[in-house]
Amino acid sequence: MLLPDVGLVIDEPYISQILAGDKTWEMRGSRTGKREVIGLIKKSTKHVFGTAELYACEGPLSYEQLLVATDKHGISREKVEAGLLDKWNYAWKLNNVVEFETPIPYNHPNGAVTWVKLSNHAQQANKPNNSSPKAQQIVTDKTLSKQQPVNSFQxxxxxxxxxxxxxxxxxxxxxxxxxxxxxxxxxxxxxxxxxxxxxxxxxxxxxxxxxxxxxxxxxxxxxxxxxxxx
Known part of the structure; x- marks a missing residue:
């Protein structure tokens, strides 16, 4: 199968909720214009755990809207009332979630905290990963060229x-x-x-x-x- 062009880094417990079908809104602090299939990356693991279609973005959502949508964003009413989503009030809406039988490793670039570019190579996501580390590497990350100091921002x-x-x-x-x-x-x-x-x-x-x-x-x-x- 082909991996998506990009992957979204998601922390626990939210990524597990998404993969289990218990969460269809990933809450973020800003709008996204992406409308495509994305990889689901579990934070700090350097592995893609599945894919989902990011089909819409809604927000900023009001306090009342967040309270009645606990079944979609997976945050309890108590935590919403405590202000957990005050700054995370944009719903990135997901569907068609696919969980890989075996998570796929990738090369995580320094400084990438939200989106990661993934190379679009065919991968056997549902087979045990027995290949060498070199063969498992599925993200092509260009090495940063050495930057010369810039004397002025003009x-x-x-x-x-x-x-x-x-x-x-x-x-x-x-x-x-x-x-x-x-x-x-x-x-x-x-x-x-x-x-x-x-x-x-x-x-x-x-x-x-x-x-x-x-x-x-x-x-x-x-x-x-x-x-x-x-």
């Missing part, structure tokens, strides 16, 4: 323009964008912080559209989206 004065995202206003993601020692990247509401510029850049490469925080010409920090890569 494109006109960049020292290097190699493989970094560029926003509509001409600003780029550079090694000078650390704030309090961290680079902040990702969707609003699901932002990730990295101390390493290379790890943050790697995360941006795995996003559907790279987004990061940077200061504008007035010094105010905000999120921008990549229009191109240079």
């Amino acid at each position: 494109t006109g004065t960049m020292a290097e323009k190699t493989d970094v995202p560029v926003a509509k206003d001409g600003t780029v993601f550079s090694s000078e964008l650390a704030r309090n020692g961290f680079f902040t990247v990702g969707e609003k509401g699901d932002e990730q912080k990295f101390r390493s510029f290379e790890d943050a850049l790697h995360y941006l490469r795995n996003m559907n559209k790279a987004k990061w925080r940077r200061p504008n010409d007035k010094g105010n920090w905000g999120i921008v989206s990549a229009m191109e890569w240079r």
Whole structure:
């Protein structure tokens, strides 16, 4: 069988609930535009445990909507009342769930916490995995090229323009964008912080559209989206 192009990292107990058919909404802190079959990755295992069709996204859901949908998102009424879903109020809706008899290993790239790109190679998912570690590796992950320091986030004065995202206003993601020692990247509401510029850049490469925080010409920090890569 063919693995999907991407996999979604899901923590326990939620991934087991999805695979068992007890949970059809994966709750997240932001909207997703993906509408496709995805791999279901159990967090911290580096294995794909199954697939599902991500067919819709709804949100942000109100407190009342979350209370009456416990059978869909798998969070108890008590936990909803305690505020567990206050910041995780977008329902990523799943159906056609398939659980693999034997989970499939993959090479997890540094910094990938939500989406992981999976190579689209044929795999015998329902056979015991007796192949060598080299043969089992089903994700092709390009090694990050060594990034040269960028002297400015303004494109006109960049020292290097190699493989970094560029926003509509001409600003780029550079090694000078650390704030309090961290680079902040990702969707609003699901932002990730990295101390390493290379790890943050790697995360941006795995996003559907790279987004990061940077200061504008007035010094105010905000999120921008990549229009191109240079």
